[in-house]
Amino acid sequence: MTAMQGGGGVRQMLGYAGLVLLGLVLLNLLVRRLGGWRRLFRWIKRETSRTVHAFVDPIAARIRYRLRVRFLSRILRNRAGWAQAEQAMGYAAAVSPGMAPYALALAKQRIGVLVVGIAAERPLPEPWSKDDVDPRLWWIERRDLADYSVPAGHVPQQTPLLACLGTDSSGKNAIMIDLLAGPPSLSVYGEPRTSRAVAQALAAQLDVRLPAGAVEVADGIHGKHDGMPLADAIQRPGAWFVIGAERLDKPVPSGVRLVSLGVGRGSSRLMEATPDRGLLLHGAASWLEIDPLPLARAVARSVLRMPPHDFETRGPGGPAIGADDLGDLELPVGVAGVSVLGADAGRPSDASSGKAASWN
Numbered sequence: 001m002t003a004m005q006g007g008g009g010v011r012q013m014l015g016y017a018g019l020v021l022l023g024l025v026l027l028n029l030l031v032r033r034l035g036g037w038r039r040l041f042r043w044i045k046r047e048t049s050r051t052v053h054a055f056v057d058p059i060a061a062r063i064r065y066r067l068r069v070r071f072l073s074r075i076l077r078n079r080a081g082w083a084q085a086e087q088a089m090g091y092a093a094a095v096s097p098g099m100a101p102y103a104l105a106l107a108k109q110r111i112g113v114l115v116v117g118i119a120a121e122r123p124l125p126e127p128w129s130k131d132d133v134d135p136r137l138w139w140i141e142r143r144d145l146a147d148y149s150v151p152a153g154h155v156p157q158q159t160p161l162l163a164c165l166g167t168d169s170s171g172k173n174a175i176m177i178d179l180l181a182g183p184p185s186l187s188v189y190g191e192p193r194t195s196r197a198v199a200q201a202l203a204a205q206l207d208v209r210l211p212a213g214a215v216e217v218a219d220g221i222h223g224k225h226d227g228m229p230l231a232d233a234i235q236r237p238g239a240w241f242v243i244g245a246e247r248l249d250k251p252v253p254s255g256v257r258l259v260s261l262g263v264g265r266g267s268s269r270l271m272e273a274t275p276d277r278g279l280l281l282h283g284a285a286s287w288l289e290i291d292p293l294p295l296a297r298a299v300a301r302s303v304l305r306m307p308p309h310d311f312e313t314r315g316p317g318g319p320a321i322g323a324d325d326l327g328d329l330e331l332p333v334g335v336a337g338v339s340v341l342g343a344d345a346g347r348p349s350d351a352s353s354g355k356a357a358s359w360n
Contacts, residue, residue, distance in 0.1 A: 064171065065293060065294055067171060068167050068171045068291065068293075068294040068298075069294040069297045069298050069301070071167065071171065071172075071174070071294075072164065072166070072167060072174055072294050072295065072298035072302075073298045073301045073302050075106060075164070075174045075298075076164060076298055076299065076302035076305075076306055077302045077305040077306065079307045081106060082162065082306075082307050082309075083307075084106075084111065084142050084145050085104055085106050085111060085160075085162055085176060086159065086160055086162065087145050087148075088104060088111040088113050088140055088145060089101045089104060089113060089160040089162070089178060090150070090159075090160070091140070091145070091148055091150060092113040092115060092128075092138055094150040094151055095124060095125065095128065095138070096117070096122060098117045098118050099115040099116065099117035099136075100115060100116055100117055100181065101113045101114065101115045101160075101178065101181070102114060102115070102116060102177065102178050102181035102182060103175065103176060103177045103178060103181075103281075104162075104175075104176050105137075105168060105173035105174070105175055105176075106173065106174040106176060107172055107173045107174075108172075109141060109142060109143075110139055110140060110141045110142055111139070111140055111142060111145075112131065112137050112138065112139045112173070113137070113138045113139075113140070114136065114137055114284075115136050115137075115138060116136065117136075124138060127140055127141060127144040127148070128140050133287070134287075158180055159180075160178040160180060160181070161178060161179045161180045161209075161309065162176040162177070162178055162179070163176065163177055163179050163202050163205045163206065164176050164201075164205065164295060164298075164299070165177055165198070165271075165279060165281075165290050165292060165295065166198075166279060166290045166291045166292035166293070166294065166295045167290070167291045167294065168288075168289065168290065168291070169289040169291065171291070175288075175290050177281070179202075179206075179241070179257065179259075180257070182269045183266075183267040183268050183269050184252050184256070184257050184258065184267070185252055185257070185258045185259075185260060185264040185265070185266065185267065185268035185269070186202075186257070186258070186259045186260070186264075186268065186269045186271065187260050187262065187263050187264040187268045187269070187270050187271065188202075188259070188260070188261055188262075188271045188273065189261070189262050189263050189270070189271075189272060189273070190272040190273035190274060190275075190280075191273040191274060191275055191277065192273075194273035194274075194277050194279070194292060194293075195261060195262075195273040196221075196261060197292065197295070197296045198271070198273065198279065198292050198295065199221055199243060199245075199259060199261045200221060200222055200296065201292075201295045201296050201299045202243065202259055203215065203217050203221060203222070203243040203259070204299050204300075204303050205299060205303075205306065206241050206243070206259075208303050208304075208306050208308070209306060209307070209308050209309045210240060210241070210308075210309065211308075213238045213239075214238070214239070214240040214241065215239070215240070215241045215242075215243070216228075216233040216234075216236050216239040216241070216242045216243070217233075217243050217244075218230040218232075218233040218234075218242060218243065218244035218245065218246065219244075219245070219246070220244065220245030220246060220261070221243050221244065221245055221261060227244075229246065230242070230244035230245070230246040230248055231246070231248065231249070231250065234248065234250075234252065234253060234256060234258065235253065239256060240255075240256065240257065241256070241257050241258075241259065242256060242257070242258050242259070243258075243259040243260075243261075244258065244259075244260055244261070245260070245261040245262065247262065247265070248260070248264065248265045249265070250265075251265070251266060252265075252266070269281075269282075269283070270282040270283075273292070277291075277292075277293055278290060278291060278292070279291070279292040
């Protein structure tokens with residue numbers, strides 16, 4: 001009886017082993033038909049990676065967003081940062097008469113000025129240095145600005161009026177554009193939610209930095225502000241900058257600059273809000289990827305602490321007349337405009353438009 005039980009146990013184990021072996025053979029045939037073991041392992045690795053990213057990416061994106069909001073908020077509140085940015089733009093314009101700055105990248109330790117012109121291959125004086133990738137991006141350490149002096153006899157053409165657009169793809173540089181450089185019209189178009197947020201952020205920056213009455217926000221820009229029609233706003237006396245969403249059928253009056261939500265009329269600098277929630281500055285190098293998502297929150301947090309700015313109490317359209325009544329935008333009205341560069345900042349005048357530069 002014991003011998004029979006022992007023989008039965010061996011046969012049972014052999015039967016299990018045969019089933020396992022048969023299963024392995026069938027599995028091997030199936031895997032070979034699907035492309036082999038290597039392909040199977042690559043598929044498992046790919047699907048595992050997708051699953052991990054599905055859980056991790058939203059958390060990483062939220063953390064990245066908060067860090068960039070905090071970074072932009074510090075930049076926008078820093079009076080010295082605005083002053084150094086304006087200085088860097090002015091100093092870059094004095095380096096070569098054949099080059100014109102139109103935007104910059106503001107980091108914690110250095111500033112990169114984006115320029116346009118035909119003299120990009122010329123060597124730069126100390127302490128300027130060209131970017132390794134693009135010769136139309138000029139870097140200068142922020143600590144070097146204090147002792148920097150422009151060439152004798154240089155007369156500044158204009159005081160730059162900077163506005164923040166967001167961060168670069170690394171989140172370590174704040175991208176600012178000179179709203180007085182280039183065509184008199186700036187068009188923000190593309191993905192509706194992003195483009196509207198960028199237009200609103202530009203309107204808030206302009207309204208808080210320029211004297212009361214210098215900015216007119218027309219109807220269709222902000223849901224809490226019932227502005228006048230764009231055709232009327234563009235003709236309002238004392239308006240230096242007009243922000244509107246309607247299509248303008250008449251030329252922009254001389255001395256007035258337009259920020260339009262949607263493609264504007266005539267010569268215009270174009271900024272496209274892409275479907276992936278980025279911001280593309282047309283005419284710039286393809287590497288320039290602007291992240292505008294943290295801009296709206298950073299401006300909302302910093303708008304009351306941004307330094308005011310004007311051009312010796314005058315702007316492109318002459319002295320302001322009246323007030324623009326933007327109290328419903330929760331922005332301060334009647335801020336006295338004083339340039340962060342002081343009284344020697346110079347008066348504004350239009351600079352030629354440019355094509356862009358790049359950095360890593």
